[in-house]
Amino acid sequence: MATRSRRPALQPRRILVIHGPNLNLVGKREPAVYGNETLADIEARLSELADELGVKLEIFQSNSEGALVDRIQSARGQVDGILINPAAYTHTSIALRDALLAAGLPAVEVHLSNVHRREEFRHHSLIAPVAVGQILGFGGESYLLGLRALVALLRGQRSARS
Numbered sequence: 001m002a003t004r005s006r007r008p009a010l011q012p013r014r015i016l017v018i019h020g021p022n023l024n025l026v027g028k029r030e031p032a033v034y035g036n037e038t039l040a041d042i043e044a045r046l047s048e049l050a051d052e053l054g055v056k057l058e059i060f061q062s063n064s065e066g067a068l069v070d071r072i073q074s075a076r077g078q079v080d081g082i083l084i085n086p087a088a089y090t091h092t093s094i095a096l097r098d099a100l101l102a103a104g105l106p107a108v109e110v111h112l113s114n115v116h117r118r119e120e121f122r123h124h125s126l127i128a129p130v131a132v133g134q135i136l137g138f139g140g141e142s143y144l145l146g147l148r149a150l151v152a153l154l155r156g157q158r159s160a161r162s
């Protein structure tokens with residue numbers, strides 16, 4: 001019988017969670033757009049869900065494009081997947097897109113807000129073509145849904161790839 005993965009059964013999956021620029025301000029400024037939940041609140045909920053799902057999280061936030069690229073580069077071979085809210089770099093960063101491509105890891109893109117209901121410049125994502133999928137518009141819940149989707153993908157429960 002074919003095995004799904006060469007990974008030892010008891011070794012937990014590792015997921016790198018990346019938050020892009022200004023996400024450290026969420027819950028403290030512009031509550032009308034991003035809600036009252038802080039990044040620490042979202043991370044606490046993510047950690048709880050990670051325990052439930054039996055996965056390990058590494059969490060990184062930076063306002064600097066280069067630091068984000070460096071963190072993604074160093075993830076290759078160290079984690080199994082990436083959950084990323086690239087924030088404003090979603091719409092501008094070829095560097096982040098190239099780094100994700102080079103990492104060769106499944107990535108799920110998440111956004112707090114529904115970017116398609118906002119300014120036109122937020123409608124286009126340079127990251128989407130290199131991500132497995134996108135989840136957006138559910139506030140902090142987008143991260144939780146994204147983590148569930150990524151873990152399901154890693155466990156081979158989802159096979160659609162179009």
Ligand code: CA2
Nearest residue numbers: 022023025029030087088111112113122
């Ligand atoms: O909706 C999202 O998650 C975004 O990725 C958030 C980014 C925005 O540039 C994207 O278009 C959509 C912004 C991150 C948070 O920026 C803040 C700015 C001022 C006050 C609080 C947060």
